[in-house]
Amino acid sequence: MSPTTLEQRQLSIGAWLANAAGRHPHATIGIEGHAVSVAALDAAAGRAAAGFRALGLAPGDRVCLVMPASTEALHAWFGLAKAGLVEVPLNPAGGSELLRYCIEQSGATVVVCDAGREAMVRELIRDVEAVRYLVVAGGGTPKAAARVDRLAFEDVLAHPEGPVHEVDPASAAVILYTSGTTGPPKGVLLSHRANINLARHTTRLLGYTANDRLYSVFPLYHSNARYCSVMAAIEAGADLVMHRRFSASRFWDICREHGITAFNYQGAMMSILHKQPPRPDDADHPVRLGFGAPCPPEIFADFERRFGVRLTEIYGSTEVSIVTDMPPGDRRIGTAGNESENYQVAIVDDQDQPVPSGTTGEIVVRPKKPGWMFDGYHRMPGATAESWRNLWFHTGDRGQLDDDGFLTFVDRVKDSIRRRGENISSWEIERVVGGHPDVAQVAAYGVPSTLSEEEVMVAVVPREGRILDPAVLIGHCGGALTSFAVPRFVRIVNALPMTPSQRVEKYRLRAEGVTEGTWDSQAGTQ
Known part of the structure; x- marks a missing residue:
């Protein structure tokens, strides 16, 4: 056959x-x-x-x-x-x-x-x-x-x-x-068919063959490892190497040791790898491509040049797999690509009305073919109906579509911060703060304001051997962020709470709030 x-x-x-x-x-x-x-x-x-x-x-x-x-x-x-x-x-x-x-x-x-x-x-x-x-x-x-x-x-x-x-x-x-x-x-x-469809789509998109050797550090209760690694490898006849933990310091040595040709990434992986001290052999390995999201656009080109790999970004979720993709021949850096062959994508406002291109709203999707998305939330008919209102699946993510249909992810709807009547993108703050040379990792989130709405807070992990001055960090944000988006609170931490898929558990940070030792840019001014 x-x-x-x-x-x-x-x-x-x-x-x-x-x-x-x-x-x-x-x-x-x-x-x-x-x-x-x-x-x-x-x-x-x-x-x-x-x-x-x-x-x-x-x-x-x-x-x-x-x-x-x-x-x-x-x-x-x-x-x-x-x-x-x-x-x-x-x-x-x-x-x-x-x-x-x-x-x-x-x-x-x-x-x-x-x-x-x-x-x-x-x-x-x-x-x-x-x-x-x-x-x-x-x-x-x-x-x-x-x-x-x-x-x-x-x-x-x-x-x-x-x-x-x-x-x-x-x-x-x-x-x-x-x-x-x-x-x-x-x-x-x-x-079954949704799982197989995702594995086959991944294999086609990335051109995997029996000559490839894939690498994953994600857990088997996560769709990334299951369908974009295990089942994609089986579909292509490729070998797969899996580790239970991500090691930034050993990542490329592991790829050399095992002859890895492609790996999956998500969460903060790319930023963490890019923050590693440069080595003469950074590009001396068999890896040809990385697949996932998101790689911050400001490091995208340098990451490819420094490590000698080509990156393919997508947008999707557990419910709707690969909604948009960026085939190697049709890339627009800073976006998650155009709608895939399997989904329709739109951006809508709070009333589910389409918004003009370049306008931020909620990302909604629906399949073009049967068997490409989830069949509902188990024993939660109300949540299923709410997510599928007006014949679109509501992702809970905010984004924009440009005139050519390329999707830019902004943040989770619930990750946006409301301050002084403005909606602020936590992702935008993290990009700017994370660009400071002394910052290894950052998470931006809202904490309750004594006046109304929220204040902007960041938790920051300094780079090894660096001393991070919060006042200098806030100065770094000036001009790069609008005034209402500049963080008020800076918390220096040794590590951020992370999921096994390398996503920051912001709900833990929000629950801890303004802790003792948190730096307040308005201290003594109120």
């Missing part, structure tokens, strides 16, 4: 994996030094599917995974997909309240964890009535009898592969929980 014909087929993930194993059996996925070939993964997934079905689970039942990136996590992921079960991957480092909420809200009947987290997970599920089984990977000592039955994941994998069950490609494959920074996390329902 030709690749074109194959791409036109609607497949479940299990059928897609079996097909890929036939085409690229020897391609490998390596996680922290442990590698599995695509053929071996397909075989293990078939056994896992039989083992999960032996528990009496029915298609559509949910199974939570609370485990770090590992080959066992891959076996569970694809085994559940082959069985027609809905995988619910959770952050294993998440707080107990968050994990308990997600397990309970998902309605999962089975929880899979690694041995090191068994005691913690047992405590979490003690009062969650829907959970019937706890499956533990990696050995460990079985604890005393409890309300749930305990099984070893190795026993689940020991089942002989049974008959292939037909799974509807349009059925739910996974629930991915959003960060929930402004309220309870929402479970994003994604189908």
Whole structure:
């Protein structure tokens, strides 16, 4: 079957994996030094599917995974997909309240964890009535009898592969929980075909082949690692190397050591890499491209020149994958590209009316084809309807479209700061403050004003060996920012609270507010 014909087929993930194993059996996925070939993964997934079905689970039942990136996590992921079960991957480092909420809200009947987290997970599920089984990977000592039955994941994998069950490609494959920074996390329902569509789009966009070797530092409960790394690599027949943590100081050495040709980025990764001290061998590596968002436009060209890579930026989210993209031959630096072949994009005001080009508003999108976006928020019909009002999915992001349809991301709607009657972009402040030579990282956010609305505050991490003077930093902002956007408060910190996907957890900073030791530009003037 030709690749074109194959791409036109609607497949479940299990059928897609079996097909890929036939085409690229020897391609490998390596996680922290442990590698599995695509053929071996397909075989293990078939056994896992039989083992999960032996528990009496029915298609559509949910199974939570609370485990770090590992080959066992891959076996569970694809085994559940082959069985027609809905995988619910959770952050294993998440707080107990968050994990308990997600397990309970998902309605999962089975929880899979690694041995090191068994005691913690047992405590979490003690009062969650829907959970019937706890499956533990990696050995460990079985604890005393409890309300749930305990099984070893190795026993689940020991089942002989049974008959292939037909799974509807349009059925739910996974629930991915959003960060929930402004309220309870929402479970994003994604189908088999949506996952495969994203993997294939990524592969086409970046031109991945079996000669590539990809690199990811993102977790397996995040769509970036799952569909733009693991499944994209499998689709292309490329090898993949995954690490659980991002190391800026060792990044390029790791790429050299493993022969990496492409990597994914997001959050603050690019700024952090660019802030590393220059080395004579900065461009001496096999990497040809980076893929993700956002790379600040002021460092974009220098990053490509210094490190000898070509960057491809996109805009998307867990719900709507790659909305805009910037193919190598059609780039406009500082934007996230033009609308992809799969989505319509518009910018609207608070009344959902389109705004003129160059005007900031909320980014709304809708698919041009079926199977390209999420199917709603799990057990949250009100949130689903609100996000889909007026036949557009409302992203919660602010942006602009230029006359040629190129999208510029501004910030999250809830990340904008309201001061003196003006809406201020936290992203714009971070670009200016982050441009100071003594700044390694920065987060801008609003804190309550004693008068009304908000004041602008920044938390700043100095570069190693540098002493940062807040007054000098504010002087640096003069002229580059309008007067009402210049921060009032500067807080010097050793590190910013970050998610595993390298995004700043601003809700933590907002909750801490103006702390003792925070510098106030208006101190003594009121």
